[in-house]
Amino acid sequence: MSRLWTRFGVRTLAVALLVTGVTGGYFLGQDRETQQVAINAQLVADAERAEFELLRERNAAHKLAMAAQLAAEREAARKAAETAKAAAERARKADAAADRKKRETKAANAAANAPAKPYDGPIPDSCNEYSGNRAVGCALMLQAGFPLAEMPCLEKLWTKESGWNPKASNPSGAYGIPQAKPGSKMSSAGSDWQNSAATQIKWGLGYIKGRYNTPCGAWSYFQSKGYY
Known part of the structure; x- marks a missing residue:
């Protein structure tokens, strides 16, 4: 009886150990697999990160x-x-x-x-500001229809040409206050052209009007060319 129990106990113990080992191995395998899955997941996460x-x-x-x-x-x-x-x-x-x-x-x-500018200086108030042949010339200029503003140009022009001297002459044949060339041209204004300042001035004003329009036009031309 004792020997029978002993055999039965050994067998039971062996079976129990076997079952325990199998069960433990199963759970151990399951744990390792879980661990591996976790490791793999961690590796994937690390790689993704x-x-x-x-x-x-x-x-x-x-x-x-x-x-x-x-x-x-x-x-x-x-x-x-x-x-x-x-x-x-x-x-x-x-x-x-x-x-x-x-x-x-x-x-x-x-x-x-x-061309040189004509005259831009002061204008005389009247012909009374002049004397001698210049005063005569101023009066005759107004009679010819020129304004008093033209007198300074006429005065400068004939001062340069003859100094308002009715007997002024030069070797070229020019003569009188306006320096007509030849002087005999002035006979159209009067037979006393050789001595009369008034006759010479009348002729000279007609010449200026026909060729230069105004005394200032003649003076401007004279400034540019040296003659008129």
Whole structure:
């Protein structure tokens, strides 16, 4: 009986140990599999996190590169605009200088070629401001239809030509106050043309009116040419 129990107990114990081992092995295998799944999941998560970090770093680097490129393009555009502005300003100044030079040259040429100004000085109040043959000339000039403002021109013209001397002459044949050439032309105004200041002045005023319109016109021509 004792030996039978002993065999039964051993067998029972062996079976129990076997069941326990199998069960333990099963759960151990299950735990290892779970652990491996967890490890794999962690590896995947780590890989994804590492890839995300890499993408984020690349994106940040790309943004920095784009910002640097944009800044460089803006700086290049700014410098190009400044260069163009400076060139335009230089061109504007050069054109302005050329235009100014052209105007100055044109003005100088016009001044050189323009006839001398007639008379722009004071105008006498009346012929009483003159005496002698000049007073006669002033009165006859008004009778011929010229305004008193023309008298200064007439006075200067015949002062240059003859000094208002009715007997003035020169080797060219010009004679009298208006320096008619020849003097005999003045006979159309009177037979006393050789001695009469009034006759000479009448002829001279007719000559001026027919050729220069006014005494100031004759004086302007004289200033330009030296004769009239």
